[in-house]
């Protein structure tokens with residue numbers, strides 16, 4: 001029996017493990033891996049991915065304190081680092097759930113230290129060096145190094161790491177990234193001169209892992225590569241062979257024949273110039289399927305490519321199945337993944353829609369259940385159908 005039919009995302013946990021092994025083989029001996037599972041594991045489900053990669057990682061990274069708490073509540077025991085600045089409201093949760101966070105402002109460090117002392121413990125932090133991203137972090141200056149020392153001296157603070165983030169590691173020209181690394185090393189030296197030695201130094205994202213062995217330091221932060229997608233077309237795709245993890249499957253809900261001159265979908269942007277057989281697919285931009293695939297995208301039905309006709313609606317779109325033999329309602333439609341000899345990749349969707357591959361992954365929405373596979377068998381499912389609204393308005 002199928003658990004879900006309208007649309008569901010398949011998550012291949014064997015591919016996740018393969019990707020972790022492949023990356024590990026490309027890292028210097030002893031380099032720790034930090035598994036980045038922010039944005040619900042890039043749309044794959046943070047908890048099941050975290051469980052699958054647990055044997056490979058030293059710890060995890062997420063974007064928000066709430067994402068970290070979800071992991072803790074599902075039994076994840078290893079270190080978790082929030083990569084961004086946590087608003088003051090989240091400090092109690094950080095301390096209560098033993099979650100590390102990115103801190104680089106003395107002002108915030110003081111507040112976090114107070115919160116930790118109130119709970120009778122220390123808050124673990126990773127300092128951030130801004131070496132070229134201009135997003136968050138300490139600049140590479142003597143004053144910034146002094147501020148780091150002040151932060152370290154707070155009684156409720158334990159400095160576990162220092163990281164920076166590369167802005168251009170996924171580009172062919174590594175000059176800018178090498179400069180970022182130089183700035184980072186310089187900052188590490190400035191802290192050393194002040195007697196501040198930091199246990200875990202980490203810089204690399206996926207692009208760094210694939211292309212920059214010199215940037216390994218003590219740990220690396222693997223994000224999109226866990227999910228089998230290369231950070232860009234400019235990275236070396238031969239050193240680490242990644243296997244895509246995400247698939248997206250749906251079904252044909254309706255088939256009809258239209259006459260020449262019939263317009264299809266909102267705005268009538270497609271008009272048939274001959275008799276055509278049209279299949280309706282019950283997926284739309286409300287599921288995170290890009291509207292910019294209107295008139296351009298393709299799906300796989302009966303092992304063949306069927307082109308999208310007209311605009312993608314919120315919940316449905318139409319495809320041309322005129323030349324596909326024997327199409328029937330309830331046939332499987334593959335939106336991402338393989339069917340017979342054909343494959344539609346996340347990169348295809350990004351390229352065709354003029355979008356961004358990371359965004360395609362993260363945007364797969366709450367209306368799409370996730371189904372987890374190991375050895376070709378379903379080992380778990382997850383959906384977001386149980387709305388937990390707790391408002392004051394009652395029906």
Ligand SMILES: *Cc1c(COP(=O)(O)O)cnc(C)c1O
Nearest residue numbers: 036083165205206221222223224
């Ligand atoms: C998202 C993120 C990563 C992971 O990046 P990928 O390109 O997906 O590997 C690593 N470090 C930081 C600070 C991030 O925000």
